[in-house]
Amino acid sequence: MARKHNFSAGPAFMPLSVIEQIQATLPELGETGQGLMEISHRSKPFEAIRDSAEARLRRLMGIPEGYAVLFLQGGASMQFYMHARNLLAGPDDKADIILTGRWSDNAIKEMRRCGDVAAAWQLSGDLNHVPQPGDALNLRDDARYVHFTSNNTVYGSQFHALPETDKPLVSDMSSDICSRPVDVSRHAIIYAGAQKNLGPSGVTAVIVSPWALEQSSRVDATIPGGLPSMLDYRLMAKKDSMFNTPNTLGIFALEKMLAWIEDGGGVEAMEARNQRKADALYAEIDRSGFWTGCTTVESRSLMNPTWRGPSAALDTTFVAEATAAGLLGLKGHRSVGGLRASIYNACEQSSIEALVSFMQDFERRHG
């Protein structure tokens, strides 16, 4: 086996130890006589796995009592709609959104199906930063909540402080959940597709505050026939995410990823590890003037550093040569071009060192 250095944006690199634990349970989960994919989601062994995943996420993130923790399907993209469906009861209900790139553009489109949603902040042109503390946000007094994308996977920008508002926050944390401590109590809803920091695709972690659950009841009463079952947070919470068959394999993998994070020292240790990796890569991007970082320094993402070489043609050459050298997934998102290394929690410092030394070698040959 020759596992390469994998900088894929998502689905993304997972620790081999986690993959081996998944592999070992495929023919037989524990001593059940049944494989992981073949066992009922209502069986005791599976319920224990689900409960452990929830308990681990609660411990890791310091999720306050009363908040629901859900493991749903449909990806972050379904949460763009589902969260708004539970919080907004039509055109008289307002929400504000901070537009910082591709994923928030997708979110506003879905949110507008449920209420009056306006951009509180928007960049024109180069999407190279997010609002900084002190920057004015154009928030409406009667907005019920503010949505933002904590880390912009495509552009490589990240919030390093929560948006300045007293409103409940809804955060798409798909690409930086569990990569650093966050104050969950400031949030009405946090959602994250697992395939970046928490395991494989097909399972989405959703954290829902008591206030948000109350909003579900308020909105439910305004919809003929009520909220659709599959889009009702209260129902999903009441049924422990098992109203219908959940992604059992995905939840098992997620539980093992959370165990790996806990064993590694938790989110504080992840933040220190992520900072070390990002610092080493940005230091190389800044070193000689050959490379140019795509985002402003204050908004640089610890998860998805983005940069460019001297020309688009050389970026293409870089990706081809890197791939041949065993460094995968470095092409920038198709909508922005350039280069991107996705270096989520599981990415090792040794992969960063391999990338940095390849970048130096590339500069010597093409600079």
Ligand SMILES: *Cc1c(COP(=O)(O)O)cnc(C)c1O
């Ligand atoms: C990857 C990503 C998404 C899309 O997630 P799906 O699970 O594919 O719907 C949404 N938001 C952010 C920030 C992402 O990184």
